[in-house]
Amino acid sequence: MSNNLGGEIRPVAGLLRHGRLTTIPRRETRRAQLLDHLRQTLFESDRSYSEQEVNQVLLGVHEDYSTLRRSLVEAGLLTRTRDGGSYRRVG
Known part of the structure; x- marks a missing residue:
């Protein structure tokens, strides 16, 4: 799989060490990939979260x-x- 710039899309796991982000990507494509991963893995689709819960x-x-x-x-x-x-969560 490749991105629209012709480069390979790297797995999000490359941004994590021991389950924590090492950095927040600056490149829009990479950041979008990370944010979608966080949406899918951290938030349930059928519930509401308070701001404090989202922060935690x-x-x-x-x-x-x-x-x-x-x-x-x-x-x-x-x-x-x-x-x-x-x-x-959306979606």
């Missing part, structure tokens, strides 16, 4: 949980209520 889940992966949370919402992988009190 993401803190288990990387100390910059707020960047990951914001990125998941901006990518449309998590939805957030207008007041920011509740989050849901």
Whole structure:
């Protein structure tokens, strides 16, 4: 499998060490791949999460949980209520 730039797509596991992210990718394609992986593996599709729950889940992966949370919402992988009190996985 290759990405739209002609390069090979590397497994997300290459970004993890002992289950934690070593870095948050800067490249859009790689970051999108990571965010989709986090959506699928960390969040159940049929439940709501409080902001505190989302933070705790993401803190288990990387100390910059707020960047990951914001990125998941901006990518449309998590939805957030207008007041920011509740989050849901998309898809």
